Amino acid sequence: MPRIKVKRTSTVTDMTAMCDVASLLLTFFILTATARQPEPLTVNTPSSTYEFKVPAENNAILTIGQGKVFFEVAGNKVRERTLELMGEQYKIDFSPLEKQRFSVIGTFGVPLANLKSFIAMSGSDRMKPGVQTGIPTDSTDNQLNSWVLNARKANAEINSQQMRVSIKGDANEEYPVVKKIIDVLQKQKVNKFLLVTNAEAKKK
Amino acid sequence: MAELNTGGKKATPRVDMTPMVDLMFLLVTFFILTTTISTPQAMDIVKPDKDENLKDNKLELKASKTMTILLGKKDKVAWYMGVAGESAPTIESLDQVDKSIIDNRKKADASGVSGDFVVLVKPTTGSTFRNFVDIMDELEILKVKVRQIDDENILDNEKQAMKQQGIL
Numbered sequence: 001m002p003r004i005k006v007k008r009t010s011t012v013t014d015m016t017a018m019c020d021v022a023s024l025l026l027t028f029f030i031l032t033a034t035a036r037q038p039e040p041l042t043v044n045t046p047s048s049t050y051e052f053k054v055p056a057e058n059n060a061i062l063t064i065g066q067g068k069v070f071f072e073v074a075g076n077k078v079r080e081r082t083l084e085l086m087g088e089q090y091k092i093d094f095s096p097l098e099k100q101r102f103s104v105i106g107t108f109g110v111p112l113a114n115l116k117s118f119i120a121m122s123g124s125d126r127m128k129p130g131v132q133t134g135i136p137t138d139s140t141d142n143q144l145n146s147w148v149l150n151a152r153k154a155n156a157e158i159n160s161q162q163m164r165v166s167i168k169g170d171a172n173e174e175y176p177v178v179k180k181i182i183d184v185l186q187k188q189k190v191n192k193f194l195l196v197t198n199a200e201a202k203k204k
Numbered sequence: 205m206a207e208l209n210t211g212g213k214k215a216t217p218r219v220d221m222t223p224m225v226d227l228m229f230l231l232v233t234f235f236i237l238t239t240t241i242s243t244p245q246a247m248d249i250v251k252p253d254k255d256e257n258l259k260d261n262k263l264e265l266k267a268s269k270t271m272t273i274l275l276g277k278k279d280k281v282a283w284y285m286g287v288a289g290e291s292a293p294t295i296e297s298l299d300q301v302d303k304s305i306i307d308n309r310k311k312a313d314a315s316g317v318s319g320d321f322v323v324l325v326k327p328t329t330g331s332t333f334r335n336f337v338d339i340m341d342e343l344e345i346l347k348v349k350v351r352q353i354d355d356e357n358i359l360d361n362e363k364q365a366m367k368q369q370g371i372l
Contacts, residue, residue, distance in 0.1 A: 015221030022228030029235035045244065046334040048341040054246045064333075166246060171334035175275070175327045178336070179355050186254050194246035197337055 046171040047200035065170035068134030070109035073151040079103040081154035168196040269312040276371030277330035
Protein backbone atom coordinates (compact mmCIF):
# COMPACT_ATOMS: atom_id res chain seq x y z
CA MET A 1 0.00 0.00 0.00
CA PRO A 2 1.38 3.34 -0.91
CA ARG A 3 1.89 5.65 2.02
CA ILE A 4 -0.10 8.88 1.71
CA LYS A 5 2.04 11.69 2.74
CA VAL A 6 0.14 14.62 4.28
CA LYS A 7 2.00 17.75 3.59
CA ARG A 8 2.33 19.68 6.77
CA THR A 9 2.39 23.44 6.49
CA SER A 10 4.51 25.14 9.06
CA THR A 11 2.78 27.24 11.69
CA VAL A 12 5.57 29.78 11.78
CA THR A 13 4.51 33.00 10.14
CA ASP A 14 6.90 35.57 8.91
CA MET A 15 6.87 38.33 11.50
CA THR A 16 9.21 40.65 9.66
CA ALA A 17 6.46 42.68 8.02
CA MET A 18 4.58 43.05 11.28
CA CYS A 19 7.75 44.11 13.01
CA ASP A 20 8.33 46.73 10.33
CA VAL A 21 4.88 48.22 10.82
CA ALA A 22 5.28 48.25 14.59
CA SER A 23 8.62 50.02 14.47
CA LEU A 24 7.28 52.52 11.98
CA LEU A 25 4.40 53.36 14.32
CA LEU A 26 6.77 53.51 17.25
CA THR A 27 9.08 55.94 15.48
CA PHE A 28 6.12 58.09 14.52
CA PHE A 29 4.82 58.30 18.07
CA ILE A 30 8.21 58.99 19.57
CA LEU A 31 8.83 61.81 17.13
CA THR A 32 5.42 63.44 17.48
CA ALA A 33 5.32 63.17 21.27
CA THR A 34 6.35 66.39 22.90
CA ALA A 35 8.96 65.83 25.52
CA ARG A 36 7.64 66.74 28.92
CA GLN A 37 9.46 69.63 30.43
CA PRO A 38 10.76 69.01 33.90
CA GLU A 39 8.71 71.12 36.26
CA PRO A 40 10.37 72.96 39.11
CA LEU A 41 7.10 72.97 41.02
CA THR A 42 4.97 69.87 40.76
CA VAL A 43 1.32 70.54 41.27
CA ASN A 44 -1.66 68.25 41.45
CA THR A 45 -4.29 69.92 39.35
CA PRO A 46 -7.94 69.30 40.20
CA SER A 47 -10.04 67.44 37.67
CA SER A 48 -12.99 68.68 35.66
CA THR A 49 -15.16 67.52 32.79
CA TYR A 50 -14.32 70.48 30.58
CA GLU A 51 -13.07 69.50 27.17
CA PHE A 52 -10.96 72.43 26.16
CA LYS A 53 -7.29 71.98 25.48
CA VAL A 54 -4.80 74.36 27.00
CA PRO A 55 -3.57 76.43 24.05
CA ALA A 56 0.05 75.89 23.04
CA GLU A 57 0.46 79.45 21.81
CA ASN A 58 -0.58 82.90 23.03
CA ASN A 59 -0.68 81.59 26.52
CA ALA A 60 0.99 82.24 29.83
CA ILE A 61 0.78 79.72 32.62
CA LEU A 62 0.94 80.71 36.27
CA THR A 63 1.69 77.71 38.44
CA ILE A 64 0.51 78.07 42.01
CA GLY A 65 1.53 75.63 44.71
CA GLN A 66 2.94 75.68 48.23
CA GLY A 67 2.11 79.37 48.39
CA LYS A 68 4.56 80.14 45.57
CA VAL A 69 3.97 81.37 42.04
CA PHE A 70 5.89 80.28 38.97
CA PHE A 71 5.58 81.79 35.53
CA GLU A 72 5.82 80.52 31.99
CA VAL A 73 4.98 82.08 28.68
CA ALA A 74 4.61 80.04 25.49
CA GLY A 75 6.92 80.59 22.52
CA ASN A 76 10.68 81.18 22.46
CA LYS A 77 10.45 84.51 20.67
CA VAL A 78 7.84 85.81 23.07
CA ARG A 79 10.02 84.75 25.98
CA GLU A 80 13.01 86.63 24.59
CA ARG A 81 11.00 89.78 24.01
CA THR A 82 9.43 89.52 27.47
CA LEU A 83 12.88 89.41 29.04
CA GLU A 84 13.93 92.43 26.98
CA LEU A 85 10.92 94.40 28.17
CA MET A 86 11.53 93.34 31.75
CA GLY A 87 15.14 94.47 31.43
CA GLU A 88 14.01 97.85 30.17
CA GLN A 89 11.57 98.27 33.02
CA TYR A 90 13.93 97.21 35.80
CA LYS A 91 17.09 98.66 34.22
CA ILE A 92 18.86 95.33 33.89
CA ASP A 93 20.96 94.65 30.81
CA PHE A 94 20.61 91.17 29.41
CA SER A 95 23.15 90.01 26.84
CA PRO A 96 21.97 88.26 23.64
CA LEU A 97 23.34 85.00 25.03
CA GLU A 98 21.34 85.39 28.22
CA LYS A 99 18.21 86.11 26.21
CA GLN A 100 18.81 83.06 24.10
CA ARG A 101 19.32 80.90 27.19
CA PHE A 102 16.24 82.36 28.83
CA SER A 103 14.10 81.58 25.79
CA VAL A 104 14.45 77.84 26.35
CA ILE A 105 13.63 77.92 30.06
CA GLY A 106 10.05 76.83 30.63
CA THR A 107 8.50 77.43 34.00
CA PHE A 108 10.60 79.45 36.40
CA GLY A 109 10.16 81.19 39.71
CA VAL A 110 12.99 83.45 40.78
CA PRO A 111 13.02 87.10 41.80
CA LEU A 112 14.50 89.42 39.17
CA ALA A 113 17.55 90.10 41.31
CA ASN A 114 18.55 86.45 40.98
CA LEU A 115 17.52 86.06 37.38
CA LYS A 116 20.97 86.63 35.88
CA SER A 117 22.64 84.00 38.01
CA PHE A 118 19.66 81.71 37.42
CA ILE A 119 20.07 81.97 33.65
CA ALA A 120 23.76 81.16 33.99
CA MET A 121 23.02 77.93 35.87
CA SER A 122 22.90 74.56 34.20
CA GLY A 123 19.54 72.88 33.69
CA SER A 124 19.98 70.42 36.52
CA ASP A 125 21.16 73.09 38.97
CA ARG A 126 17.99 75.07 38.30
CA MET A 127 15.85 72.16 39.45
CA LYS A 128 17.61 71.84 42.80
CA PRO A 129 15.34 72.52 45.75
CA GLY A 130 15.67 75.97 47.24
CA VAL A 131 16.89 77.60 44.04
CA GLN A 132 13.50 78.71 42.80
CA THR A 133 11.63 80.55 45.51
CA GLY A 134 8.75 81.89 43.47
CA ILE A 135 8.06 85.25 41.91
CA PRO A 136 7.46 88.09 44.38
CA THR A 137 3.87 89.29 44.42
CA ASP A 138 3.93 91.75 47.33
CA SER A 139 2.27 95.04 46.70
CA THR A 140 5.57 96.88 47.18
CA ASP A 141 7.48 94.76 44.68
CA ASN A 142 4.96 93.14 42.41
CA GLN A 143 7.15 91.45 39.83
CA LEU A 144 4.44 89.03 38.78
CA ASN A 145 2.38 91.97 37.62
CA SER A 146 5.28 93.15 35.45
CA TRP A 147 5.94 89.70 34.05
CA VAL A 148 2.34 89.26 32.96
CA LEU A 149 2.11 92.78 31.59
CA ASN A 150 5.33 92.49 29.60
CA ALA A 151 4.45 89.03 28.35
CA ARG A 152 1.17 90.41 27.06
CA LYS A 153 3.00 93.23 25.30
CA ALA A 154 5.57 90.85 23.83
CA ASN A 155 2.90 88.44 22.68
CA ALA A 156 0.90 91.22 21.04
CA GLU A 157 4.03 92.40 19.19
CA ILE A 158 5.13 89.02 17.95
CA ASN A 159 1.94 87.06 17.41
CA SER A 160 -0.37 90.09 17.10
CA GLN A 161 -2.91 88.24 19.19
CA GLN A 162 -4.24 88.54 22.68
CA MET A 163 -2.49 86.42 25.23
CA ARG A 164 -4.54 84.14 27.44
CA VAL A 165 -3.65 83.62 31.06
CA SER A 166 -3.91 80.13 32.47
CA ILE A 167 -3.79 79.31 36.13
CA LYS A 168 -2.42 75.95 37.11
CA GLY A 169 -3.19 75.64 40.76
CA ASP A 170 -2.60 72.82 43.17
CA ALA A 171 -5.90 71.19 44.15
CA ASN A 172 -5.19 71.56 47.85
CA GLU A 173 -4.00 75.14 47.63
CA GLU A 174 -6.12 77.42 49.76
CA TYR A 175 -8.40 79.70 47.83
CA PRO A 176 -7.02 83.01 49.25
CA VAL A 177 -3.62 82.24 47.68
CA VAL A 178 -5.25 81.79 44.30
CA LYS A 179 -7.39 84.87 44.86
CA LYS A 180 -4.29 86.96 45.49
CA ILE A 181 -2.90 85.99 42.08
CA ILE A 182 -6.24 86.54 40.35
CA ASP A 183 -6.45 89.98 41.96
CA VAL A 184 -3.08 90.88 40.44
CA LEU A 185 -4.44 89.96 37.02
CA GLN A 186 -7.72 91.75 37.52
CA LYS A 187 -5.83 94.94 38.20
CA GLN A 188 -4.61 94.64 34.61
CA LYS A 189 -8.16 94.10 33.46
CA VAL A 190 -7.57 90.47 32.70
CA ASN A 191 -10.93 89.06 33.72
CA LYS A 192 -10.88 85.86 31.73
CA PHE A 193 -8.80 82.94 32.85
CA LEU A 194 -8.21 79.39 31.98
CA LEU A 195 -7.94 77.04 34.90
CA VAL A 196 -5.77 74.06 34.04
CA THR A 197 -7.41 70.82 35.12
CA ASN A 198 -7.11 67.10 34.54
CA ALA A 199 -9.61 65.42 32.30
CA GLU A 200 -12.36 63.55 34.09
CA ALA A 201 -15.01 61.27 32.69
CA LYS A 202 -18.46 62.81 32.46
CA LYS A 203 -21.03 61.75 34.98
CA LYS A 204 -24.28 60.45 33.65
CA MET B 205 41.80 21.06 10.66
CA ALA B 206 38.57 21.00 12.59
CA GLU B 207 35.51 21.00 10.51
CA LEU B 208 33.35 24.01 11.28
CA ASN B 209 30.21 22.86 9.69
CA THR B 210 29.56 19.75 11.72
CA GLY B 211 26.02 19.15 10.64
CA GLY B 212 25.60 18.65 6.98
CA LYS B 213 22.56 20.90 6.87
CA LYS B 214 22.81 24.64 6.61
CA ALA B 215 21.09 26.47 9.49
CA THR B 216 18.28 28.71 8.33
CA PRO B 217 19.00 32.42 8.89
CA ARG B 218 15.45 32.95 10.06
CA VAL B 219 15.01 34.61 13.46
CA ASP B 220 11.85 34.38 15.49
CA MET B 221 10.48 37.89 15.47
CA THR B 222 7.51 37.30 17.76
CA PRO B 223 9.02 38.68 20.99
CA MET B 224 10.31 41.69 19.11
CA VAL B 225 6.88 42.43 17.67
CA ASP B 226 5.38 42.02 21.12
CA LEU B 227 7.78 44.54 22.53
CA MET B 228 7.18 46.97 19.68
CA PHE B 229 3.44 46.93 20.15
CA LEU B 230 3.82 47.35 23.88
CA LEU B 231 5.86 50.49 23.30
CA VAL B 232 3.42 51.76 20.67
CA THR B 233 0.52 51.31 23.08
CA PHE B 234 2.45 53.07 25.80
CA PHE B 235 3.18 56.06 23.59
CA ILE B 236 -0.39 56.30 22.33
CA LEU B 237 -1.77 56.29 25.86
CA THR B 238 0.67 58.74 27.35
CA THR B 239 0.40 61.31 24.56
CA THR B 240 -3.37 61.62 24.77
CA ILE B 241 -3.66 61.55 28.53
CA SER B 242 -0.99 64.11 29.32
CA THR B 243 -2.65 66.97 27.43
CA PRO B 244 -4.19 69.05 30.19
CA GLN B 245 -7.65 70.48 29.91
CA ALA B 246 -8.63 73.99 30.73
CA MET B 247 -11.66 75.60 32.26
CA ASP B 248 -12.85 78.98 31.06
CA ILE B 249 -13.55 81.37 33.91
CA VAL B 250 -14.77 84.93 33.73
CA LYS B 251 -14.70 87.11 36.80
CA PRO B 252 -16.60 90.35 37.14
CA ASP B 253 -14.63 93.45 36.32
CA LYS B 254 -13.50 95.38 39.34
CA ASP B 255 -13.74 98.81 37.82
CA GLU B 256 -16.42 100.62 39.83
CA ASN B 257 -16.51 103.52 37.39
CA LEU B 258 -17.84 101.45 34.58
CA LYS B 259 -21.50 101.79 33.80
CA ASP B 260 -23.66 98.70 34.01
CA ASN B 261 -21.17 97.13 36.34
CA LYS B 262 -23.84 96.17 38.80
CA LEU B 263 -26.13 93.37 37.86
CA GLU B 264 -29.66 93.29 39.12
CA LEU B 265 -30.62 89.89 40.37
CA LYS B 266 -34.03 88.52 41.17
CA ALA B 267 -33.94 87.41 44.81
CA SER B 268 -36.29 84.51 44.30
CA LYS B 269 -34.23 83.14 41.43
CA THR B 270 -30.79 83.55 42.97
CA MET B 271 -29.00 80.79 44.77
CA THR B 272 -25.88 81.67 46.74
CA ILE B 273 -23.35 78.93 47.38
CA LEU B 274 -20.67 79.61 49.96
CA LEU B 275 -17.64 77.35 49.84
CA GLY B 276 -16.26 76.51 53.25
CA LYS B 277 -13.84 74.23 55.04
CA LYS B 278 -13.75 70.43 54.86
CA ASP B 279 -15.36 70.31 51.40
CA LYS B 280 -18.61 71.67 52.81
CA VAL B 281 -20.86 74.27 51.28
CA ALA B 282 -23.58 76.51 52.67
CA TRP B 283 -26.32 77.58 50.31
CA TYR B 284 -29.43 79.70 50.51
CA MET B 285 -31.97 81.17 48.16
CA GLY B 286 -32.70 84.84 47.90
CA VAL B 287 -31.44 87.56 50.19
CA ALA B 288 -28.78 86.82 52.79
CA GLY B 289 -30.04 86.49 56.34
CA GLU B 290 -33.66 85.86 55.42
CA SER B 291 -33.35 82.11 55.51
CA ALA B 292 -30.77 80.03 57.31
CA PRO B 293 -28.21 78.52 54.95
CA THR B 294 -28.30 74.80 54.37
CA ILE B 295 -25.01 73.06 55.06
CA GLU B 296 -24.17 70.28 52.68
CA SER B 297 -21.26 68.30 51.42
CA LEU B 298 -19.91 69.59 48.12
CA ASP B 299 -20.65 66.42 46.19
CA GLN B 300 -24.32 66.51 47.18
CA VAL B 301 -25.03 70.08 46.26
CA ASP B 302 -25.94 69.19 42.66
CA LYS B 303 -29.31 67.81 43.78
CA SER B 304 -30.09 71.04 45.63
CA ILE B 305 -29.16 73.06 42.57
CA ILE B 306 -31.54 71.02 40.40
CA ASP B 307 -34.35 71.33 42.99
CA ASN B 308 -33.89 75.05 43.37
CA ARG B 309 -33.82 75.58 39.64
CA LYS B 310 -37.06 73.66 39.24
CA LYS B 311 -38.74 75.73 41.96
CA ALA B 312 -37.41 78.97 40.54
CA ASP B 313 -38.58 78.11 37.04
CA ALA B 314 -42.01 77.16 38.34
CA SER B 315 -42.41 80.44 40.26
CA GLY B 316 -43.15 82.36 37.08
CA VAL B 317 -40.82 85.24 37.89
CA SER B 318 -39.08 86.48 34.76
CA GLY B 319 -35.33 86.24 34.44
CA ASP B 320 -32.75 83.50 34.54
CA PHE B 321 -31.86 81.24 37.41
CA VAL B 322 -28.61 82.61 38.82
CA VAL B 323 -26.01 80.86 40.93
CA LEU B 324 -23.67 83.03 42.92
CA VAL B 325 -20.49 81.25 44.00
CA LYS B 326 -18.65 82.70 46.96
CA PRO B 327 -15.40 80.95 47.81
CA THR B 328 -14.38 81.85 51.36
CA THR B 329 -10.98 81.69 53.01
CA GLY B 330 -11.53 78.14 54.22
CA SER B 331 -12.05 76.62 50.79
CA THR B 332 -9.43 75.13 48.51
CA PHE B 333 -8.77 75.56 44.82
CA ARG B 334 -10.20 72.10 44.21
CA ASN B 335 -13.54 73.10 45.79
CA PHE B 336 -13.74 76.08 43.49
CA VAL B 337 -12.98 74.03 40.37
CA ASP B 338 -15.44 71.34 41.45
CA ILE B 339 -18.34 73.72 41.92
CA MET B 340 -17.68 75.48 38.61
CA ASP B 341 -17.53 72.10 36.92
CA GLU B 342 -20.79 71.07 38.56
CA LEU B 343 -22.51 74.21 37.26
CA GLU B 344 -21.19 73.47 33.78
CA ILE B 345 -22.48 69.90 33.93
CA LEU B 346 -25.90 71.09 35.13
CA LYS B 347 -25.89 73.74 32.40
CA VAL B 348 -26.54 76.63 34.76
CA LYS B 349 -25.93 79.43 32.30
CA VAL B 350 -25.82 82.43 34.60
CA ARG B 351 -23.18 82.03 37.24
CA GLN B 352 -21.21 84.63 39.08
CA ILE B 353 -18.07 84.38 41.13
CA ASP B 354 -17.84 86.75 44.05
CA ASP B 355 -14.94 86.48 46.46
CA GLU B 356 -15.02 90.12 47.56
CA ASN B 357 -18.35 90.65 49.23
CA ILE B 358 -18.81 87.91 51.75
CA LEU B 359 -21.40 89.36 54.07
CA ASP B 360 -21.13 89.36 57.85
CA ASN B 361 -24.25 87.32 58.39
CA GLU B 362 -22.97 84.77 55.89
CA LYS B 363 -19.71 84.53 57.79
CA GLN B 364 -21.56 84.20 61.06
CA ALA B 365 -23.78 81.41 59.80
CA MET B 366 -20.77 79.54 58.49
CA LYS B 367 -18.82 80.01 61.71
CA GLN B 368 -21.69 78.58 63.69
CA GLN B 369 -21.56 75.46 61.62
CA GLY B 370 -17.79 75.31 61.96
CA ILE B 371 -17.00 75.49 58.26
CA LEU B 372 -15.22 78.84 58.22
